[in-house]
Amino acid sequence: MKAKAFDIRLFKRILKYTKPYKTVFYGVIAAAILLAVFASLRPFLLKQTIDHYIKPHDQNGLLFYITLMGIVLLLEGIFQFFFVFWANLLGQNIIKDIRTKLFKHMLSFRMKYFDNAPVGQLVTRSVSDIEQIARIFSQGLFMIISDLLKMLACLIIMFYMNWKLTWIVIAAMPILVYITRIFQRKMQVAFEEVRNQVANLNTFVQERVTGMKIVQLFNREEIEHEKFKEINQKHNVAWIKTILYNSIFFPIADIISSLTLGFVVLYGGFHILDGDKFTTFGDLFSYTMFIGMLFNPLRQIADKFNEMQMGMIAANRVFDILDTQEDVQQTGTIKAKHFAGNISFKDVRFSYIKDEEVLKGISLEVKSGETIAIVGSTGAGKSTIINLLNRFYEIDSGTIAIDNQNINDFTLSSLRTQIAVVLQDVFLFADTIYNNITLNNDAISREQVIAAAKKIGVHDFIMNLPKGYDYNVKERGVMLSSGQRQLIAFLRAYVSNPSILILDEATSSIDTYSEELIQRATETITKDRTSIVIAHRLATIVNADKIIVMHKGQIVESGTHHELVNKADGYYKNLYDSQFSEAI
Template structure:
């Protein structure tokens, strides 16, 4: 991907943008037709005024004046209708294309590997999918089509002016080179300012997203004042960038007005001189016509630099958005295997894995979980427990080795099928700002309320849900802020149960639950695990004593394995951890 240069006429980039216009070809064609029509209608009114002044007003013909007044009113209505239709169509075209592009971007982002999100600020992605996309819509509503229309209008007006009086036209256009120079300087300056604004918007969004999400940490450590001061600095940089862009406008627009006044002054001087010297050569109507032409000529030229930069910013936004779309860090869905039944026989064979090249998190990991069995993973933080779960779901790809389910490599399975048969209950439960029912079903229409209620009863959560206002229609707010940690965890258990997985993963799923709640759901967990392959990561050894196999990991390698009783007989890590928890009453996180 090339550097973001803001090249407004980057042909390859424009082609990619206009790919999203194809479904709206008719709207685009009509927009172009109306653009041409507006340019052709522009010089008509000044010509009619000139004709009326010379042929009716100066000669005192009232009937002719009335007729031309009616003609000009009809023309004005026609121009208004055409301008309204043009504005409506160009905006509809832009918003329709951006709607499709935004859907495409969201769909692409949702399929990216978690590795991409590990190194990309969420606020930056929000900027790409919201404000950067809006700048692309401006390419249609305020950019390319409007620029072409303005240029066409300028060409038509200059052509009509030369046809009306070429000598007068040359005099009027004498200040034009000064305007061109001023426009070029302004265009370069405002381009730099706009690029700075886009950069500061991204910084602002990233900061806000991260700090609003982590507001509890800020308040826990009383960092409000420090973070406030940092936000003030970011906000001031954004303000300064906007002020700089406004400063350029405040200089450029008066310069254009001065140059326009110079043309008007030259017109009055030369025209008056011609009328006095050769009355039949330049008529008062011609002077009036040219006065109107000057206004119509300088207005689009004045706005052209601004619209050109709007187009440039659209191109900058497009390049940023397409950079996200061109990201290839996606889980490749090569597999097509979708058996009617997944038994859940899991096998890790000499698996090596690293998040950062050369820094292995799993080292030559080999173990097997037979269908219907439960294996527990135990180890210190960073031992590789959660990484094992991540690669089973194909969130990350292994460096070497093989992971199979029912004898087939996981790459052979269709991705949505694979993940649809693995239900994971995490320690950090994420609930959307939606109803309890939708958080459980994840908007799956195949899961009815009766099935949800039945699962809630098995987990032991039905009673507390029914005590909430609206029951299963209660809105839990973002991240489940209106529920306790235990209640949110219970909902995650219901979510896993209703999806009826072949493989169940509990990643420290009871660590956020108090002892009383843990006892409440332990029986439900046992039922949930029955006849299912289960992988349990837990720091509370009481929850894994019934596991068919316990694997102790250290730095990505298996140090111990066996049943609870077998490991107690070994004076190793598991025995020490068990003694620490049950004899000292301590809790050690894995």
């Protein structure tokens, strides 16, 4: 959605975030008013000094007014400090609240949302776009208010001093306002393009850095470099447009300001030479200051309005995410404390993309304490079953129940607490092994982790690493092998003491040594616990209580390994013969 030149509804929505900080908000307004008063007093005091004390050679009066101007200048500096500090403080507090709200909102999204949303774009929205919102207050709104108040105060004093000279100044102001408006419109379009290109650049860089191994393995460095140059060039062009508009506008504004000053000096000078007492030397001196105080804010208001507009555009993007209703429906009220582990799928249908069913009326039963294996070719729907059980996605129709209770009736957090999943692609955070195991859950002590590690046979492997459980595995666990990451994932699942365990291709792509450890760990953590295994390794399939064979979103066979392998021309037998016979 494209932002308007000034979207009042959007602006009101942003202002709602100032409510917890009303004291600071009104403090900034008060400081802006006092700044306007003290700033406009300086030229007036200069006029009085020149006309009434310098010209008549009144030394005592001159000293008094110089002291008075010093006091006014000091007060202006003090309130300038409070104005800038409070405006920035308010902006930072507001974006802190918005960023927290945005992150919490994204945590509730269904996996479907993240399937379609580029990670780099979400990072841009959460970091740089939100940071830009702060500039609405630090560089935009309050600066504009302060400048307008200063201009109003100056005009009042100027009319009081010399209304003839003031009309000359006012006559030039509409020209500058008109040029400023054109500049603002051009800059709005340019800044929106800049934000788009920043998001594209962040998305591209994030994806290539994450997938650097693939880039280098397939020798795509030059290709990706050229693509980056193209995206970077578009980003560069977008910024150059803003530079061009600034380069045109500010010299024109300076010329108008200088011409206005020239007319004031010319007109006032002739009147002084003609002996007109209404115009004085003090007027000319003070008007040189007044014109700068009127025209500089007027031309800078365009720049500050653009800062505000960039913040509005950024806020519009952030609110688009906040308004996205992709969260998992949390209508359940039952808090799952512990499951016996009876799982039931009844005529479950599901599609990631509308009208393209991945599961076509799946029905299956898993009894408490059973270990079942799900096998099938890629795309058969094996992992989808796991995703639906955890409610990462919502089913199209049918029911999924645990212990005869629809999973939608459970609170989402308690449901997922009772289900542990070990994935093939283990994700580890850039943190210690201990924190990656507990995921910073204070309820799990180090003693519990060590005891669990010893029980499943991974304690020695961890202690052989530098710093043991305090070893930092770096981003995505790059300091560990794939097998070691799998062992950490097994331990992570085990210490959570789940009612139901899911192993999704968790024993693939590992070395022989790690396989032996994982096999031992598998036997330990699946004992007396309902377990679902997306099968890959032969030993896991053979030992399962029941094997479910899937093909194109349907269950085509089920039974024990012995039953299925002896079924002539069966799906499992063909799959077994083609994929597993060499492993025996």
